[in-house]
């Protein structure tokens with residue numbers, strides 16, 4: 001687990017991308033990790049073609065949840081809602097590029113769960129349990 | 131090293147040898163540095179051996195069989211009740227077996243609460259409470275129309291008692307922790323209980339973190355109820371106890387209903403068994419209950435005054451060593467005074483989230499808890515999202531504190547502090 005905290009992870013943790021809020025979001029979702037109370041909210045602006053034109057996330061949490069969500073917002077920008085809804089845990093694992101221990105998997109998946117919930121308009125399943 | 135510190139060290143070394151898990155290595159080959167006893171304690175050989183012996187030699191249901199092993203099981207089960215009762219200065223007919231502290235508190239809220247709490251009554255808690263000593267009272271208040279009040283906590287994690295008499299006005303029940311599991315704060319129960327009684331209130335003490343670490347005498351405290359968990363005091367999981375004053379227990383309706391708690395049953399009517407069995411429906415957790423008595427023997431043999439002094443000394447050392455990291459962003463929460471806390475210290479390190487910190491410490495074999503510690507309202511009030519918590523017990527020593535500091539140094543390197 002100690003090799004998880006690489007420079008780019010710490011960079012996303014300390015300088016999260018797409019952090020904040022949108023003026024008039026078209027879709028919003030938020031969720032809490034029951035294990036630790038970490039909370040993430042994601043707001044989307046969707047264009048005429050159903051693509052994610054803009055995205056913001058907010059919340060507090062550990063480096064794993066913050067960095068993986070920050071990277072995920074970059075992945076999601078420009079995707080259609082359908083494509084975002086179909087993202088699997090592998091998308092997150094590829095982004096972070098390093099193994100996640102089972103005890104911290106929920107931290108890594110929280111942002112993806114929230115993104116998928118925003119995309120489908122209802123609470124999505126935990127990506128690691130699908 | 132002073133003479134008393136040297137004596138303490140040799141006693142701790144012999145205690146450590148009684149805990150087989152402490153001789154194990156983690157998968158990374160690290161020594162297990164267990165600093166999470168506030169969550170659950172480790173178990174010494176005599177307790178583990180008791181479980182094995184029960185199942186190998188005299189496993190039988192209690193209070194029923196006439197044969198030899200059934201009477202041996204019943205004797206051991208009831209002897210253990212007497213030991214656990216004696217450990218907190220109670221009589222065995224005032225001690226009810228439960229699964230844990232949570233169930234003990236729920237027993238009181240369901241039974242005593244339903245019989246005594248009415249619409250408009252007040253229940254006084256403190257802002258330190260664990261969810262276990264909060265949510266049952268929220269539900270009772272919702273069911274009955276009673277309302278909750280809270281003794282405030284200050285920024286150091288100490289209760290503010292200045293307004294206690296006003297807060298106690300019209301209060302039927304005070305439910306309060308003995309020791310905060312998040313900050314380690316020892317609550318001045320003697321003052322609170324005396325004034326609560328003067329105001330006509332009944333007092334329940336959540337002793338989950340009290341009984342394991344402090345010498346408890348429920349009669350001297352004059353507590354009306356005292357709830358505790360075996361697993362936090364060297365006993366197995368799945369067994370806890372509720373002490374209650376006999377006259378209160380006698381007047382209370384049963385909690386769960388079924389076998390064992392009855393005297394005579396007709397199709398339409400039942401007379402109930404005497405206290406404590408009136409509150410023990412169904413087959414209990416026999417092996418673990420017997421183990422609880424052995425755990426109390428072990429602690430009594432160490433002497434609870436020594437246990438307290440050992441933990442005070444260790445907390446003092448931990449405060450000192452943690453302070454070395456303060457210039458690099460370490461923040462210590464709660465009363466920073468070993469005389470005011472019982473073996474639990476909450477902290478954060480710069481901008482490292484408590485979960486990341488716990489993960490990094492884990493790679494060094496150091497086990498700490500991270501999160502809200504089942505005290506979300508307290509965390510919200512203090513403005514902390516999460517903290518890391520190191521907690522100590524009889525088998526911890528200075529080496530464990532040093533290992534914690536070394537692992538924190540490693541975290542500082544990884545996070546480039």
Ligand SMILES: Cc1ncc(COP(=O)(O)O)c(C=O)c1O
Nearest residue numbers: 230231232260262311338339359
């Ligand atoms: C102060 C306090 N109260 C209650 C509990 C609940 O104990 P249990 O989970 O054994 O019922 C705990 C344990 O975490 C505690 O620390």
